[in-house]
Structures are given as structure tokens and as C-alpha cells.
Amino acid sequence: MATSSEMAKRKEDRPERLEPERLGVAPPVDIFENAEELLIVVDVPGVPQDGVGIDLEKSQLAVTARRPDRDDFEYRRAFVLPGDVDAERVSAHLKDGVLRVHLPKRESARPRQIQVRAG
Amino acid sequence: MFARWVDMDSAFSVMDEFRRRMDRMWSDLEGGGGLLEGPGGGSVRGRIEDAGSEFVIVAEVPGLGEKDVDVRLHEDVLTVRGERKADVPEGYRAHRQERLPVRFTRSFSLSSKIDAERVSAVVKDGLLTVRLPKAPESRPRQIEVKGS
Numbered sequence: 001m002a003t004s005s006e007m008a009k010r011k012e013d014r015p016e017r018l019e020p021e022r023l024g025v026a027p028p029v030d031i032f033e034n035a036e037e038l039l040i041v042v043d044v045p046g047v048p049q050d051g052v053g054i055d056l057e058k059s060q061l062a063v064t065a066r067r068p069d070r071d072d073f074e075y076r077r078a079f080v081l082p083g084d085v086d087a088e089r090v091s092a093h094l095k096d097g098v099l100r101v102h103l104p105k106r107e108s109a110r111p112r113q114i115q116v117r118a119g
Numbered sequence: 120m121f122a123r124w125v126d127m128d129s130a131f132s133v134m135d136e137f138r139r140r141m142d143r144m145w146s147d148l149e150g151g152g153g154l155l156e157g158p159g160g161g162s163v164r165g166r167i168e169d170a171g172s173e174f175v176i177v178a179e180v181p182g183l184g185e186k187d188v189d190v191r192l193h194e195d196v197l198t199v200r201g202e203r204k205a206d207v208p209e210g211y212r213a214h215r216q217e218r219l220p221v222r223f224t225r226s227f228s229l230s231s232k233i234d235a236e237r238v239s240a241v242v243k244d245g246l247l248t249v250r251l252p253k254a255p256e257s258r259p260r261q262i263e264v265k266g267s
Contacts, residue, residue, distance in 0.1 A: 045246050
């Protein structure tokens with residue numbers, strides 16, 4: 001049972017929110033793969049070039065995108081990536097409200113054709 | 120439970136009314152106005168705002184450029200048509216596909232007369248914005264309040 005002093009402490013611990021938190025809306029995505037890379041395509045209509053945030057931490061990719069015409073929500077989608085993604089070479093392009101994230105696979109992970117030599 | 124038989128009737132009509140209100144709320148959130156769905160079964164998310172001197176319609180058309188959208192105005196009904204074709208990149212296999220190809224038609228019925236000559240439509244960042252200035256006689260006018 002909480003004592004009155006505990007309840008007071010809990011209130012002090014919680015920071016005041018000056019800006020109401022935006023609702024997160026999950027945009028539709030396509031996920032494709034070929035030998036070289038994973039390709040994630042996200043519909044983010046209304047989002048300009050500087051409205052996209054892409055965070056890659058360990059094996060989690062998080063995409064957030066904001067539209068200037070709506071301040072009540074943001075697009076949010078996260079992905080757990082397979083281990084063979086080369087984080088250094090991840091790239092993203094935004095055009096007509098569609099975001100394409102290219103996640104190249106590490107060299108060693110790519111299927112290689114081994115040449116069979118004679119002798 | 121019901122004191123009189125007629126109470127049960129009114130209980131159901133309350134539920135009907137509630138459902139009607141919910142339906143209206145959803146269509147308001149969707150952007151109001153008329154809502155037509157084309158043969159492709161697709162509709163497109165949009166909203167309509169009455170900005171006093173003009174209506175502004177914003178529709179979400181990700182992946183579409185100006186050539187992919189058709190906008191028509193006929194007797195105060197604005198119709199937006201377009202098609203988003205499937206864009207599966209060649210040589211890839213799909214793990215997940217939520218961005219479906221869609222052919223859409225969406226209509227908005229406007230409650231005031233429009234000045235058709237000054238209607239504009241712009242597609243940018245996957246958003247179609249149509250501005251429909253109201254005809255002069257339809258614009259809200261401020262009536263001056265005089266002291267006697």
C-alpha cells in the first residue's frame with residue numbers, strides 16, 4: 001500500500017510534458033530482399049525531405065516521419081533486421097511521399113559462386 | 120429488465136442512433152463530403168476543409184506524381200481519380216507487402232458555389248492539394264454592425 005510520502009515522490013519524478021506526445025501511426029510497408037540487400041519501402045505521404053528520421057541501433061531499424069500539415073501524429077515503424085546487414089552502407093531515398101531504405105548485406109553474407117578450377 | 124414493452128424498442132433505437140453517429144464520425148474523420156469508391160475498390164485518404172474564402176482538399180497519394188492523378192470539377196462535385204500500380208522491384212522476393220496497388224476514385228460534394236476558373240491542384244510529396252475558391256456570392260461576408 002502506498003504511503004502518502006511515496007505518492008508525493010512519484011509525482012515529483014514524472015517530468016511535465018510541455019508538448020503533447022504525438023500519436024504514432026504505422027504506415028504501410030513492403031519488405032523485399034535479393035542477394036545484395038534488403039529493401040524496405042514505406043508510404044509516408046506529406047513528408048518532406050527533412051521530415052524523416054532513421055535510426056539504426058544494433059539490429060533494430062526505426063523510422064519516424066513527420067508531416068508539416070499534421071502535428072497530431074507521426075509515422076512510426078520499427079523493424080528487427082537479420083544479422084547480415086551492413087550498417088555502414090545503409091541508404092535511404094524519399095520521393096513523392098515514398099521512402100525507400102536500402103540495407104545492403106555484409107560481403108561475407110552474400111551468396112558467392114565458387115569458381116571450380118582445374119588441377 | 121424492461122418496465123414496458125415499448126422500452127425495448129427505444130433501447131434498440133438508441134443503439135441504432137449510436138451506430139449512425141459512429142458512422143458519421145468515421146466519415147467525418149475520413150474527410151467528409153461524398154465518398155465514392157471506384158471499380159478497383161480503392162478509396163484514398165483525404166480531408167476537406169472550409170477555409171472561408173475557399174475549400175481545401177488534401178488527399179494522400181504516395182508514389183503518385185502529377186501525371187498519375189486526374190482531378191475534375193462538375194457542378195460543385197470534385198472528383199479525384201488515380202491509380203497506383205504495383206511497384207515490386209525486379210529480382211527481389213517479397214517478405215511483406217502492405218502497399219497494395221489501388222485504383223481509386225473519391226468525390227467531395229461542396230456546399231457552396233465554386234469559382235471554377237480559379238481552382239488549382241498540386242501534387243507534392245505524395246499529397247494532392249486542391250484549392251477551390253468559392254464564387255464571390257458564396258464567400259462569407261462580414262456584416263458591419265452599426266450603432267443606432
